[in-house]
Amino acid sequence: MPLSVAAMVIGSQLCRPCHLEIYDSYARTPMAQSSGRVAPLAAASFSAAGQRYRVAGNTLFFDGGQSTIDYFIGSNAAGRSFLRAYDGYLFELPVTWYAQKRAWDASPGYEKESQVRLTRAVEPSCLQCHASRVRPVLGTQNRYGTPPFLENGVACERCHGPGSEHVKDPAVARMVNPARLGPERRDGVCSQCHLSGEARIERTGRRFAEYQAGDRLADYATYFVRQLGRRDLKVTSHVEKLAASACKLASGDKLWCGTCHDPHTNEDKSQAACLSCHAGAHRPEERCVTCHMPKARTSDGNHGVMTDHSIPRTPRAPAPPSGGLTAFGSTADDRAIGLAYAELQDARALPYLRRAVPQDWPVRLRLAVQEPDPARATQLYESVLRDNPHEPAALVNLGALYAQQGRLTEAAALWERALVTNAALEEAVLNLARVRAPAETRLILERYRQVNPAFRPAPAKPR
Ligand code: HEC
Numbered sequence: 461m462p463l464s465v466a467a468m469v470i471g472s473q474l475c476r477p478c479h480l481e482i483y484d485s486y487a488r489t490p491m492a493q494s495s496g497r498v499a500p501l502a503a504a505s506f507s508a509a510g511q512r513y514r515v516a517g518n519t520l521f522f523d524g525g526q527s528t529i530d531y532f533i534g535s536n537a538a539g540r541s542f543l544r545a546y547d548g549y550l551f552e553l554p555v556t557w558y559a560q561k562r563a564w565d566a567s568p569g570y571e572k573e574s575q576v577r578l579t580r581a582v583e584p585s586c587l588q589c590h591a592s593r594v595r596p597v598l599g600t601q602n603r604y605g606t607p608p609f610l611e612n613g614v615a616c617e618r619c620h621g622p623g624s625e626h627v628k629d630p631a632v633a634r635m636v637n638p639a640r641l642g643p644e645r646r647d648g649v650c651s652q653c654h655l656s657g658e659a660r661i662e663r664t665g666r667r668f669a670e671y672q673a674g675d676r677l678a679d680y681a682t683y684f685v686r687q688l689g690r691r692d693l694k695v696t697s698h699v700e701k702l703a704a705s706a707c708k709l710a711s712g713d714k715l716w717c718g719t720c721h722d723p724h725t726n727e728d729k730s731q732a733a734c735l736s737c738h739a740g741a742h743r744p745e746e747r748c749v750t751c752h753m754p755k756a757r758t759s760d761g762n763h764g765v766m767t768d769h770s771i772p773r774t775p776r777a778p779a780p781p782s783g784g785l786t787a788f789g790s791t792a793d794d795r796a797i798g799l800a801y802a803e804l805q806d807a808r809a810l811p812y813l814r815r816a817v818p819q820d821w822p823v824r825l826r827l828a829v830q831e832p833d834p835a836r837a838t839q840l841y842e843s844v845l846r847d848n849p850h851e852p853a854a855l856v857n858l859g860a861l862y863a864q865q866g867r868l869t870e871a872a873a874l875w876e877r878a879l880v881t882n883a884a885l886e887e888a889v890l891n892l893a894r895v896r897a898p899a900e901t902r903l904i905l906e907r908y909r910q911v912n913p914a915f916r917p918a919p920a921k922p923r
Pocket residue numbers: 470471472474475476477478479616617620622623624626627628630631634635636637640
């Protein structure tokens with residue numbers, strides 16, 4: 461019996477010779493263009509969140525400093541965010557281009573910042589949705605190879621699985637075709653990026669980044685939504701919304717994203733789809749979605765406008781989310797529920813975390829953060845670091861506990877390690893500067909000014 465070879469991801473370029481038409485039309489879609497290296501930008505001056513900015517070429521100027529603009533995220537269908545690279549570490553820039561408004565403004569989540577913030581870490585999950593063949597450096601929070609991803613946007617293989625064997629002999633090694641999968645695996649192909657829910661918790665010992673088209677998404681992660689459902693539109697809420705529609709509830713597996721969307725052309729097939737199930741509907745000459753899938757502002761996208769995928773009978777007024785969390789599309793154990801509440805900083809987390817099986821390091825980390833007793837917190841953080849020596853919060857916080865206990869050398873060693881995982885962990889920088897000799901302190905702060913050009917050291921306080 462021949463050994464089966466594990467196929468490798470090879471890149472869309474190699475699909476082109478045989479699937480020319482699909483390749484060329486797909487290349488023009490927003491998904492294919494969702495990330496890349498920034499070409500020089502048109503000059504602009506503007507204010508955002510109370511700060512003045514100027515964009516010129518590949519530089520963002522602000523009062524008293526400047527930053528490079530290296531990569532973009534977002535095709536510009538709605539807008540475009542920008543990333544800064546420093547020594548392989550990636551940070552999100554505080555300003556975003558909003559295509560619908562045709563204006564620069566604060567990036568989502570930065571509206572209330574009181575200073576120029578250049579240190580928000582770009583974690584792999586962000587790039588996994590917007591780029592392909594992402595190259596995170598293991599043991600870091602936000603460091604990547606150069607370039608950080610080998611293919612811009614969503615590659616063919618994200619929906620079709622790895623292609624190395626197929627290109628050698630297409631008749632023998634078949635690609636995954638979402639339309640031929642069972643409903644759960646089919647829906648997972650789109651949900652890997654279009655579902656975020658309130659929280660996504662990785663299963664014990666599983667890495668979400670290893671999910672491939674054709675797998676069961678529920679084997680990698682548990683998703684949580686609010687019990688009463690969200691009425692407001694979140695940026696990646698299409699999956700939950702559709703699941704709540706009368707159409708989906710009544711017609712089940714027949715209806716999926718592919719019923720209305722052609723991913724290769726980005727064609728909107730919705731009119732034919734409505735009529736295929738609602739033959740004899742009223743107003744057959746009119747575009748159904750104008751009234752039944754109205755567009756509304758998003759709650760977390762800042763200026764974004766989204767289509768309501770809950771296909772309401774009459775447009776509904778948005779209501780604030782409420783209720784407890786419930787698993788979406790699968791069941792959840794105490795561990796997942798506890799971690800999900802903890803991610804939302806919800807006090808309901810604790811009893812679940814205490815009951816969680818196994819008490820693996822993500823659980824112990826959450827318990828440590830909430831542990832009032834320093835001795836027990838120390839033990840918990842130490843045990844987290846035995847299993848995950850690169851956990852940034854554990855490194856920073858255990859360092860602080862050691863420092864309180866007078867163990868300054870050990871504390872400093874932990875903060876040094878924290879700065880390897882993410883060079884812009886300001887708390888680690890400032891703590892380290894405090895415990896080192898003055899000459900070294902100056903060096904540490906100077907180095908940090910390069911990592912974070914918006915950093916202004918506070919005037920030295922008398923000791
Ligand atoms: C050497 C030519 C060649 C290359 C390169 C190639 N394909 Fe194919 N592909 C084919 C042929 C031929 C078929 C039809 C096979 C059949 O039906 O037996 C096919 C079928 C497919 C199918 C349909 C599978 C199904 O069962 O419905 C998908 C999806 C696919 N290819 C994706 C890709 C992707 C993605 C790449 C790049 C990683 C790629 N192909 C590269 C020749 C190629």
